[in-house]
Amino acid sequence: MGEAKNGQIRQSNIELLRIISMCMIIAMHYMTKGMVLPKLSDDISLHNVIFRLIFAFCASSVNVYVFISGYFAIDSKWSIGKLIRLWIQVLLYSVLVPVVLWAFGAVDISSMDLGTKQQIFLPISYEHYWFATSYVLLYLFCPVLAVAIDKLDKKQLGITIAVLLTVFCGFKSVNPYLIPWDKYGDDVIWFMVLYLIAGYIRLYGVPFIDKKDEQDTRGYEDESENDIRRKSAGRRGLAVYIISSILTFAIALVVSFIVRNTGKLEYYMDMTLCYNYITVLIASVGLFCAFKNLNIRSNGFINRIAGYTFGVYLLHENIVLRDLWPHILGIGYASGRWWQIIHMIVCIIVVFAAGCIIDSIRAWLFGKVC
16 A cells, blocks of 8 residues: 555555546547537437447546545545645646647637636636536535534434435436536535545445355455455446446437437436436446455555546646647547547547646646645
C-alpha cells in the first residue's frame, strides 16, 4: 500500500478505478461533444446502436468517481485548507487555459460575452464546470454527512438512503414525464446521496455482492478465506455492472422504438442515461464493488497518475476547450466510419495523457497552493 499526502493509505485498486472512470468520462464527452450520438428514435443504424451501448457502459463513471471520494472521506479529516486548494485548482484551470490560448491567438477573450467571462473568473458560482461546482459544495457538507454516517446505526442509515433513493432516483426512473426539480444527477443533492451510499458500503458492504457462499471456496483451497471472498465479491460486482449497463441500453432501445412509432416518451428516452437513473446507479455500485474487491499490489505509477485525474477533467472540459478538442482531434471526420471506435480510444489516450502532463506541471508550479 502507498501512503497518501494526508496520511491515508492509497489503494491502487481504487486509484485504478479513478483513472478508468475519468477515461469513461472522456469517452462520454467524445460522443456528446463530437455529435456521435443521434437519437435512437431517429437513427437505429448499427453504428449508433454500438456507440449507445458504449455510452450505457460509461454512464456510471461520474457516480463511481463520487463514490471514491465518499468511500475514503469517512477516515479523512475535513480541512478548510483542502477546500481552498480545491477552489484555487478550479480557478487556475478556469482562468489560465483561456489566457494561454489567447496568448497563442487561439481564442479572443475580448469578444466573449459577459456570461462567459463570469464563468471563467467565477467558475464555482457560475458553474463553469458543473461537476466541480457540485464537488466543492459536497465538500462543504462533508462534515455534516460524516457525522450522520457515524451517528446512525446500520438500519437507520439504510432507511435514510432508501428514502433518498426513492425520492431522487426511484420515482424519476419510473415516471415518464418531466419532473421540474430533477437535475438528472448533475447537482450536489445527488452527490450527497452518493456520499452516503459510499459510506454505507465502506461500513457494511453490499449484501448481495459481499455475501459469502460455500461454493465460493471451490477451486480456491490454497488461498485464504479473505482472498476467496474478495474474488467472489469482485466477480459478482462485475456481473452487476455488466447486466445493469446492458439493461440501461435495452430500456433506452425499447423506449426509442416507442418514440419512433408513437411519438410518445421522447423525454424518457434520454432519462435512461442520467446519473440518477436506477440501472445506472446499480451499475455504478457493481463497478465500484468489483474494483473495491480487486486485490492488486500497491503501484506507485497508478497512484501518481490517479492524482492528476481531476486536472484531466478541468482541462478538457474548460469552456474554451470543450468544443475545440473534438474538432482538433477530428471526431467529425471519423463520425460514422467503421474505425471510429479505434479513433475514440486514441482520442481518450491523447486527452488523458495531455491532461496528466498539464496537471503534473500545475502540481510542480503550484503544489503548495493547490
